[in-house]
Amino acid sequence: MNDEDFARPKWRRWLLNRFVLVPAVLVLVTIGWNLWVVTHDHGIIRGRVVDAAGAPVEGAEVKLWVFNFATFVVKASTTTKPDGSFEFANNPSHNIQVSADKPGEGRSARVPIRLYFASEDFALKEPLRLANGS
Amino acid sequence: MRKYPRWPIHLALVATCFVMLVPFYWVLKTSISGENIFSYPPSIIPRHPNPFYYVDVWYAIPFARFFLNSVIVSVMTVIANVVLNAMAGYSLTQGFRGKTVVLMLFLSCMMIPFQTTIIPAYLITGKLGLLDSYLGLALPMFSTIICIFVFKASFDAIPHSLIDAARIDGLSEWKIIWKVMIPLAKSAMATNVILSFIWSWNNFMWPLIATRSADMQTLPLGLARFLSYQEDSTGALYAFCIMVLAPGILLFLLAQKEFVQGLTSGAAKG
Amino acid sequence: MVVAETATAMRRPHFALRKSTRKAILIWSFLAPSLLIFLLYRILPLGWNVLLSFQAWSPMKPAVFIGLDNYQEMLFDDEVFWQALWNTLGIIASAPIGIAIALGLALLVNSDIRGRDVYRTLIFLSYPLMTVAVAIIWRWMFDERVGLINYVARVLDLVDKPIPFLNSFTWALPSVIAANIWQMLGFYMIIILTGLQNIPGNLYEAAAIDGANAFRRFLRITLPLLRPSLFLCFVIGMLNSVTSFDLVYVMTAGGPGRATEILITYIYKLAFTQTRFDYAAALTVTFFVLLLGVTWTANRLSGGNAGAVGMD
Numbered sequence: 001m002n003d004e005d006f007a008r009p010k011w012r013r014w015l016l017n018r019f020v021l022v023p024a025v026l027v028l029v030t031i032g033w034n035l036w037v038v039t040h041d042h043g044i045i046r047g048r049v050v051d052a053a054g055a056p057v058e059g060a061e062v063k064l065w066v067f068n069f070a071t072f073v074v075k076a077s078t079t080t081k082p083d084g085s086f087e088f089a090n091n092p093s094h095n096i097q098v099s100a101d102k103p104g105e106g107r108s109a110r111v112p113i114r115l116y117f118a119s120e121d122f123a124l125k126e127p128l129r130l131a132n133g134s
Numbered sequence: 135m136r137k138y139p140r141w142p143i144h145l146a147l148v149a150t151c152f153v154m155l156v157p158f159y160w161v162l163k164t165s166i167s168g169e170n171i172f173s174y175p176p177s178i179i180p181r182h183p184n185p186f187y188y189v190d191v192w193y194a195i196p197f198a199r200f201f202l203n204s205v206i207v208s209v210m211t212v213i214a215n216v217v218l219n220a221m222a223g224y225s226l227t228q229g230f231r232g233k234t235v236v237l238m239l240f241l242s243c244m245m246i247p248f249q250t251t252i253i254p255a256y257l258i259t260g261k262l263g264l265l266d267s268y269l270g271l272a273l274p275m276f277s278t279i280i281c282i283f284v285f286k287a288s289f290d291a292i293p294h295s296l297i298d299a300a301r302i303d304g305l306s307e308w309k310i311i312w313k314v315m316i317p318l319a320k321s322a323m324a325t326n327v328i329l330s331f332i333w334s335w336n337n338f339m340w341p342l343i344a345t346r347s348a349d350m351q352t353l354p355l356g357l358a359r360f361l362s363y364q365e366d367s368t369g370a371l372y373a374f375c376i377m378v379l380a381p382g383i384l385l386f387l388l389a390q391k392e393f394v395q396g397l398t399s400g401a402a403k404g
Numbered sequence: 405m406v407v408a409e410t411a412t413a414m415r416r417p418h419f420a421l422r423k424s425t426r427k428a429i430l431i432w433s434f435l436a437p438s439l440l441i442f443l444l445y446r447i448l449p450l451g452w453n454v455l456l457s458f459q460a461w462s463p464m465k466p467a468v469f470i471g472l473d474n475y476q477e478m479l480f481d482d483e484v485f486w487q488a489l490w491n492t493l494g495i496i497a498s499a500p501i502g503i504a505i506a507l508g509l510a511l512l513v514n515s516d517i518r519g520r521d522v523y524r525t526l527i528f529l530s531y532p533l534m535t536v537a538v539a540i541i542w543r544w545m546f547d548e549r550v551g552l553i554n555y556v557a558r559v560l561d562l563v564d565k566p567i568p569f570l571n572s573f574t575w576a577l578p579s580v581i582a583a584n585i586w587q588m589l590g591f592y593m594i595i596i597l598t599g600l601q602n603i604p605g606n607l608y609e610a611a612a613i614d615g616a617n618a619f620r621r622f623l624r625i626t627l628p629l630l631r632p633s634l635f636l637c638f639v640i641g642m643l644n645s646v647t648s649f650d651l652v653y654v655m656t657a658g659g660p661g662r663a664t665e666i667l668i669t670y671i672y673k674l675a676f677t678q679t680r681f682d683y684a685a686a687l688t689v690t691f692f693v694l695l696l697g698v699t700w701t702a703n704r705l706s707g708g709n710a711g712a713v714g715m716d
Binding site for chain 3: 140144146156157158219230231236245251252254255256257276282307308335353357371372375378383385386387
């Protein structure tokens with residue numbers, strides 16, 4: 001304890017002590033992160049399907065694949081709306097893939113999606129492109 | 135002082151630090167990029183860094199549970215250590231009949247490494263019904279000789295005039311301990327907290343022996359189990375390593391002085 | 405004062421105690437918990453091990469006294485014991501390598517340069533780490549296909565084929581030893597630094613005035629005064645490396661074959677995989693005697709005061 005310490009009020013000395021500051025910051029970050037997770041974990045996956053020319057595709061079947069031990073298995077599937085968009089609810093996992101398929105228009109590649117936590121709400125930036133139509 | 139060039143010394147030290155730190159960097163790199171598990175030659179800068187291996191680790195094993203177990207056991211150990219060691223250290227500063235015997239006992243216990251006691255420790259813990267419980271995991275580490283001597287040295291360093299003044303003021307022994315000695319032994323307490331926490335956090339052999347069910351395992355056990363399940367096929371194992379090392383490194387950087395002080399003073403006594 | 409105390413004692417109820425007895429009770433009740441822990445988990449186990457080593461016992465059956473049979477089996481029928489003993493002795497003999505490197509580092513860090521604390525922290529950083537994680541890291545660095553060590557060796561043209569470090573009978577134990585040295589280097593350095601800082605500077609100045617050059621000053625002043633620190637490092641390093649269960653278990657599990665099996669991993673396997681508590685107890689007693697012997701020898705060689713750091 002030296003003179004400099006007496007210049008600051010006692011509670012301030014306590015607060016700025018590294019043994020209090022660092023755990024306090026960690027606790028705040030943990031609480032903040034958990035709040036974020038709790039408000040964003042509905043498991044909603046959104047995206048769009050377009051064809052090779054870029055036009056939205058209606059009625060394409062979109063599958064949601066979930067990582068299970070060593071491989072991906074199909075967990076759910078849905079169909080696209082008239083504007084080409086689709087939405088999954090209740091995605092349980094953090095490591096998923098989506099693929100789209102419309103007979104006659106082709107199929108898209110399986111797009112991997114990695115989330116920061118399970119059931120994170122996510123919207124695909126790039127639409128799924130159908131290719132190799134027969 | 136003598137005139138000799140400084141740069142060779144800096145060069146040698148920087149080279150040494152490089153060698154000592156390369157494993158850290160390499161593991162960190164792999165944990166965020168997942169490469170160099172199968173590929174050769176390895177790359178120095180990570181390509182496509184991503185944090186998703188950490189997410190994988192969190193969900194692949196009950197990381198939160200292992201972390202909680204480690205935290206609970208370590209907190210129990212630290213609290214018990216501070217209390218028990220301070221009490222024992224204080225006793226050793228007073229004179230009493232049988233003090234030499236007690237001192238010899240403590241010093242000889244330093245010579246018995248934990249690994250030579252595992253079988254009976256396991257049997258005793260079993261008899262006490264404490265296998266597979268937090269108390270059973272923490273109990274053998276509730277007191278350590280090094281820390282007792284750290285406290286003893288700290289209490290010895292308190293000037294007698296202070297204690298005598300307190301006695302003259304009429305304080306009872308108990309109050310003297312609380313009001314005079316403990317506030318002046320803060321650094322010994324910090325040392326004790328750091329040392330006992332790190333030893334308890336890193337302890338692998340005793341939890342390996344004393345736990346039966348998978349959800350009482352601590353972090354080191356979880357890490358070893360992860361290795362045997364996943365082999366080293368993904369960056370997740372190395373992400374796990376980083377997650378496990380981070381608290382230890384953080385704590386060490388926060389409390390370097392106390393850590394080093396405790397080790398050197400305690401080691402010098404033995 | 406005594407008269408007054410006795411007088412008040414006679415007036416108080418008879419169960420009031422004298423101050424010195426109260427103090428003794430306080431002291432002993434303070435000591436009791438720690439003593440209990442040590443009794444329960446150090447002293448008692450030591451005795452129980454000795455007892456067990458002379459018995460044949462399995463958990464379901466009562467113990468049978470069989471004298472020296474366990475020791476006989478250990479010495480004459482058990483090749484693994486001799487291999488483990490040999491490996492353990494090898495580890496003990498390799499402790500000086502780490503200490504020598506640490507001595508060099510300590511001398512460098514102790515010299516008058518800027519940033520010594522930073523260097524010291526960086527080098528010491530490996531010590532407080534979880535040994536399991538260290539084992540995993542080094543297991544991968546020594547890997548035959550993707551390990552960094554092999555890569556550096558190939559780049560520097562030291563070898564033309566990668567060396568299977570952890571799978572070869574000759575390289576496995578040195579690899580484990582190297583990982584252990586990496587972890588302990590900072591610790592040795594800190595202890596030697598403390599010893600170096602306790603050497604009074606005027607000794608060096610006096611020697612310089614007398615015409616001794618740096619090398620002679622090192623040989624005649626530094627080394628002898630560092631003897632306690634060096635042997636302390638040796639004892640601690642030896643204790644740490646022969647009990648490095650974590651490192652061996654995770655890095656190689658004792659393999660290949662039994663090339664890295666040390667006494668402590670063998671004891672663990674016997675006791676907790678094969679449930680041969682009695683035989684494992686015999687090995688534990690032998691292990692303990694070995695440790696005591698090496699420590700005692702080191703203590704004698706250091707002049708009998710391995711604990712003293714400094715001149716007086």
